[in-house]
Amino acid sequence: MNRLFLLLFIVANASAEQGFMPISGSEYLSEQVRDMQEDEFANPAMPTVDYGRSLFHKVNDEGHRCSGCHGENGNKLKLERIAAYPVYDREQERPITLQNQINICREERMDDFPYVYDCREMVGLETYMKFLARGQIIRVQTDGPMTPFYQAGKQLYHRRFGQMEMSCAHCHDQHRGAWLRGQVLNQGQSNGFPVYRLSTSRVTSLHRRFSECLFSFRAEPFLSGSDEYINLELFVNARGNGLSIETPAIRD
C-alpha cells in the first residue's frame, strides 16, 4: 500500500513538473504587503517610477527625448512588446533586453551616450516602462533563433555556484514554498522586476538580484548586462510566460 502511495506521489510530482504552472511572487506575500504593492501611493518604488517618467520626457542636448517617438506618457509604446523582452535582435543575432534597447535608441536615434547597464537612470526608465505595461501578459520567444540562448540560460539556472554549491533551481524549483529562515521561497519569477526589496529597502533590477543570490552562495557574480545574465533573464522571463507584469512589485 505504501509503495502504491509512493508511486502515485512520484507520478503526481512528475506531471506537475511537466505542466509547470507559473505562480507570481505576489502569491507568496502577506495580504498587507500585496495591498501595499497595488496601492500607487503606498508602494515604496513609486519614486523610481516618477524618476523614470521625468527622464522619459526630458529633452537631451541634441533636442531628443523618448516621448518624441513613443508619445506623451509612452502612449505610442507597444505594451505587449515590453512584456516580450528579451527579444531577438536580427542585426546583433542575439537576444536583447529592454535596457539594451534603451541604449540602442539613445545611440541611434538620440545621438547620446549609452547608459551603463543597471545604472540609476536605466533602472528608472526600465521601472517606468514596465510600470506602463502593468497587466500585460508575458510572452517571451524561446524557439527558433532563441533556442541556443534559452538553453544556455537554462543551464546557468541549474548550475551549482560558489562555496555553497547551490543553483537557482534548488530554491525556486525543489524547495519553493519552504521557509528559508524567515523567508518563504517563491518560484523566482521575474514579472515584478525591477522590484522593491524589503530586506534591502532598495529598488533592485533583475541582474542585480541575480548578483545578490550569487553573493549569498559565496560565488563571484557576473556583470550586469553580461551575456550570462541576459541568457538567464531569457530563461527566467520565459519561465513566467502567462503571468502578467506587476512592476514595481514588492518582494522580500
Place this chain on the structure above:
Amino acid sequence: MPNQMLLFVSCLGRIAVIMSVLLGGSSLACAESYIPWQVENHAIPAALGGLKGDPRRGRQIAIDRSKGNCLACHHLPVPEEEFHGTVGPPLEGVGLRLSAGQIRLRIVDEKQVNPMTIMPGFYRDPRYFDRVLDDYEGKTILTAQEVEDIVAYLLTLREVSE
C-alpha cells in the same frame, strides 16, 4: 638614492608581513589545510583529523549564521532563536536515528547521500567550487574542528518533540 628607496620599500614590506602575521593570526587558523576523508558504508566513521568535538561549541556553530547556519533550513531544539527553516528535515532526535559517522557524512558532503541536494558540503574539497568568491578561495565552509563540534552536538539530540 635608489638604493635607499629600495631599502625603505623592503622594510615596509617586512613590516607588512609581520603585521599581517600578528593581526591575522585567527584568519590563518581558518585557512588550515584540507584534510581528506573516506566514506565507508554510507558514513565517515573516523573523526576528521582525529579531533574531538565539543557539543556546547557545536550548538553555537549550528546557530551562527556565518558558520553552520543550520537554522536557515532545519528545525532544532533552540527555543531562543526564531524562524527555523523548513527546507530540510527537523533535526530533533537525529542522535537516535543516525550514527556519528552517518551524521558526519551528511555535514561534510550531503551530495554523497543525495546528489540533487540543496545542502552545502561543509567540508568538501575546495577545489570543486565553481566561481567561488576570492575571500573563500581554497577554504571549506567549516573547519575540521567545527564539523566535529556539530557532530558532537547533534549526537546529543536524542529526544523527538511532539
